[in-house]
Amino acid sequence: MSVYLPAEFNVQIDHTLCRRCRRCVAECGFGTLSFKGDKVVADHKKCVACQRCVSTCPEAAINVVKNPLAYKENHHWTPEHIKNLHKQAATGGMLLTGGGNDKVYKSYFDHMVLDACQVTNPSIDPLREPMELRTYLGSKPDSLEFRYSENGEYKLKTKLNPQVKLDTPIVFSAMSYGAISLNAHKALASAAKECGILYNTGEGGLHKELYCYGENTIVQVASGRFGVNQEYLNRAAVVEIKCGQGAKPGIGGHLPGEKVNREVSQTRMIPEGSDAISPAPHHDIYSIEDLAQLIYAIKEATGYEKPVSVKIAAVHNVAAIASGIARAGADIIYLDGFRGGTGAAPTIIRDNVGIPIEIALAAVDDRLRKEGIRNKVSIIASGGIRSSADMAKAIALGADAVAVGTAALIAMGCRLCQKCYTGSCSWGIATQRPELVRRLNPDKAAQCLINMIRGWSLELKEILGALGVNAVESLRGSRERLRGIGLNETELNILGIKPAGR
Amino acid sequence: MRIDARGMYYRDLNKMIHQAVKNGETEIVLDNVNGQRYIGTGINEKVRITVNGVPGNDLAAFMNGPEITVYANAQDGIGNTMNDGTVVVHGGAGDVLGYAMRGGKIFIKGNVGYRVGIHMKEYQDRVPAIVVGGTAGDFFGEYMAGGILVVLGLNRKPGDPLTGDYLGTGMHGGIIYLRGEVERYKLGKEVEVFELNEEDEKKLQPFLEEYCAHFGFELEEVLSVPFCKLLPVSKRPYGRLYAY
Numbered sequence: 208m209s210v211y212l213p214a215e216f217n218v219q220i221d222h223t224l225c226r227r228c229r230r231c232v233a234e235c236g237f238g239t240l241s242f243k244g245d246k247v248v249a250d251h252k253k254c255v256a257c258q259r260c261v262s263t264c265p266e267a268a269i270n271v272v273k274n275p276l277a278y279k280e281n282h283h284w285t286p287e288h289i290k291n292l293h294k295q296a297a298t299g300g301m302l303l304t305g306g307g308n309d310k311v312y313k314s315y316f317d318h319m320v321l322d323a324c325q326v327t328n329p330s331i332d333p334l335r336e337p338m339e340l341r342t343y344l345g346s347k348p349d350s351l352e353f354r355y356s357e358n359g360e361y362k363l364k365t366k367l368n369p370q371v372k373l374d375t376p377i378v379f380s381a382m383s384y385g386a387i388s389l390n391a392h393k394a395l396a397s398a399a400k401e402c403g404i405l406y407n408t409g410e411g412g413l414h415k416e417l418y419c420y421g422e423n424t425i426v427q428v429a430s431g432r433f434g435v436n437q438e439y440l441n442r443a444a445v446v447e448i449k450c451g452q453g454a455k456p457g458i459g460g461h462l463p464g465e466k467v468n469r470e471v472s473q474t475r476m477i478p479e480g481s482d483a484i485s486p487a488p489h490h491d492i493y494s495i496e497d498l499a500q501l502i503y504a505i506k507e508a509t510g511y512e513k514p515v516s517v518k519i520a521a522v523h524n525v526a527a528i529a530s531g532i533a534r535a536g537a538d539i540i541y542l543d544g545f546r547g548g549t550g551a552a553p554t555i556i557r558d559n560v561g562i563p564i565e566i567a568l569a570a571v572d573d574r575l576r577k578e579g580i581r582n583k584v585s586i587i588a589s590g591g592i593r594s595s596a597d598m599a600k601a602i603a604l605g606a607d608a609v610a611v612g613t614a615a616l617i618a619m620g621c622r623l624c625q626k627c628y629t630g631s632c633s634w635g636i637a638t639q640r641p642e643l644v645r646r647l648n649p650d651k652a653a654q655c656l657i658n659m660i661r662g663w664s665l666e667l668k669e670i671l672g673a674l675g676v677n678a679v680e681s682l683r684g685s686r687e688r689l690r691g692i693g694l695n696e697t698e699l700n701i702l703g704i705k706p707a708g709r
Numbered sequence: 710m711r712i713d714a715r716g717m718y719y720r721d722l723n724k725m726i727h728q729a730v731k732n733g734e735t736e737i738v739l740d741n742v743n744g745q746r747y748i749g750t751g752i753n754e755k756v757r758i759t760v761n762g763v764p765g766n767d768l769a770a771f772m773n774g775p776e777i778t779v780y781a782n783a784q785d786g787i788g789n790t791m792n793d794g795t796v797v798v799h800g801g802a803g804d805v806l807g808y809a810m811r812g813g814k815i816f817i818k819g820n821v822g823y824r825v826g827i828h829m830k831e832y833q834d835r836v837p838a839i840v841v842g843g844t845a846g847d848f849f850g851e852y853m854a855g856g857i858l859v860v861l862g863l864n865r866k867p868g869d870p871l872t873g874d875y876l877g878t879g880m881h882g883g884i885i886y887l888r889g890e891v892e893r894y895k896l897g898k899e900v901e902v903f904e905l906n907e908e909d910e911k912k913l914q915p916f917l918e919e920y921c922a923h924f925g926f927e928l929e930e931v932l933s934v935p936f937c938k939l940l941p942v943s944k945r946p947y948g949r950l951y952a953y
């Protein structure tokens with residue numbers, strides 16, 4: 208039936224430029240291109256606009272354009288709705304997608320601007336003055352007590368809860384081995400180590416080759432508990448209970464058996480070829496008390512030496528939930544907004560469920576402050592953080608650090624074609640096909656990630672300098688340094704910021 | 710080593726147990742246990758822990774080796790994500806036993822609650838097993854992906870059903886053995902009832918023997934009622950859901 212679906216993209220091959228090297232035929236993970244007769248021909252319907260052929264063609268002989276096919280103009284029945292209905296009529300299934308919510312909801316990041324010093328207070332030049340980005344994740348005490356030691360020094364008397372140090376307030380988001388390739392995981396892990404930050408295994412277990420990056424690893428305990436054992440917990444710097452994901456709040460995960468090859472089966476600790484089903488809820492967590500029970504089970508199993516994080520999707524009553532999580536004994540709350548990415552999710556969920564991270568973050572920070580428990584948890588904000596500006600704004604809204612997933616993938620080559628669920632990623636990222644995985648060089652990809660983290664950190668320092676502060680700590684939760692543009696009163700109120708001009 | 714757990718905060722008790730294991734103790738007896746959670750959690754050594762009294766939730770969670778014997782009833786969450794070891798409960802137990810358990814054995818003399826064996830999985834030589842001497846509540850073997858679950862229904866009051874409803878819902882691996890018959894309406898839509906073959910009998914026998922040895926039952930009596938087994942009808946209960 209799908210034959211009746213028109214192609215989304217057109218692959219344009221300039222045969223006068225083409226030198227018939229056939230490289231593009233091999234490069235396309237989706238089987239779009241083939242060599243017939245004396246030239247490369249395209250099966251346009253297979254093209255997903257991943258730009259692999261365009262980027263690798265030595266003669267720049269290929270371009271991919273949107274199929275200009277006209278639909279009768281209709282602002283309600285957009286071509287997307289029509290195409291989706293045709294697809295469903297042909298298959299009877301749920302529409303799947305990858306990446307994050309791409310709909311035209313308002314981006315609050317784009318309606319907030321940062322402050323800077325002028326005349327009456329000096330800005331700081333980060334090139335000359337030290338600028339502190341170091342961030343500690345973990346539960347902070349209500350107060351500190353010191354004692355005066357014999358040799359005349361002040362010593363900390365308060366026993367601190369476990370803290371994990373980040374050299375810059377960024378972590379890589381949870382992406383499981385299975386959803387992405389081992390080479391992609393290796394790149395994330397080694398870049399995290401190099402940058403003094405953390406990467407996150409997601410719920411797919413920990414590959415043996417990554418054991419050496421333990422100090423830079425967040426391991427997840429999700430509802431399916433894949434690959435979770437004593438060693439897995441003990442290797443990590445942080446253990447995270449995954450309750451939700453911004454791209455699919457309330458929805459479980461499901462890695463189909465055909466993607467569970469030998470290697471994936473080893474890290475997930477399930478037989479080869481069997482489905483890896485993560486139900487939507489943890490069936491031992493139906494309340495905050497139950498969550499507390501799992502948090503402390505993990506703390507008992509790891510000797511109270513590691514912070515325990517709880518990851519939730521940003522949903523309507525996220526503030527109340529976060530308060531419960533803080534009270535349940537979590538050390539970190541990981542908030543994932545509705546722009547957060549995914550390897551696979553029903554499109555209808557990705558695009559219609561959850562709330563923006565900016566709003567959720569402001570509401571959570573506010574609530575925890577009002578209840579006097581903000582110090583009990585660190586907040587990691589994620590879900591569509593695209594640049595150091597988004598990061599700085601998130602920190603000003605109350606985040607201790609941000610998590611980046613999609614941005615990290617893009618740094619490794621991803622073109623956001625949103626076909627991660629097909630396992631055919633031409634860039635060797637969201638795939639397990641050996642010939643595709645091979646093309647992602649983990650060292651080179653790691654260098655790209657390191658470059659990105661370096662660039663963002665430099666920019667953050669510039670922002671801090673402009674703000675006249677010399678530590679990211681001084682920006683944290685400092686909403687006075689943000690102003691809204693084009694936001695109504697309720698929105699400003701929720702974000703806890705003034706409009707520009709006030 | 711003996712520890713009097715009367716009135717002790719669970720964290721202090723578990724610290725003492727962990728310390729004892731570190732010191733090389735192999736036999737630990739806990740007296741007057743009364744609801745303390747996480748006993749045996751995260752222990753990797755093959756020690757023996759005897760619990761006199763009712764342990765709290767998450768007994769043997771993330772456990773990887775010990776043998777725990779409870780001389781009383783036990784509560785919820787026994788063997789949560791357990792990797793190896795044995796738990797023997799001389800009484801009944803609560804809900805969600807063996808959540809995502811990947812190895813080891815749990816023997817419960819009496820009845821168990823809801824969602825027992827949920828998401829149990831096997832991997833390579835690790836085949837976890839739970840044997841329930843009495844009856845089981847709803848959602849027994851939910852999402853089960855591997856391992857062995859056994860319900861014996863011994864000492865039942867007349868009219869007491871062997872299991873609750875939604876038996877094996879979402880099951881996509883492993884085997885459930887039931888002593889007696891099961892009404893069809895109780896089955897989750899992912900499972901079917903089969904007769905035992907020789908291989909099943911060989912597989913089941915050692916668990917039944919061990920159960921009888923722990924709790925003093927006669928194997929003959931246990932075997933006097935024919936068993937049936939439940940298997941998933943598809944390894945892919947959730948295939949064909951998506952339009953690619």
Ligand code: SF4
Nearest residue numbers: 235254255257258260
């Ligand atoms: S799917 Fe990617 S590689 Fe294949 S033709 Fe389209 S843009 Fe080129």
Ligand code: SF4
Nearest residue numbers: 621622624625627632
């Ligand atoms: S990871 Fe690969 S498949 Fe997924 S959006 Fe990026 S380029 Fe496409």
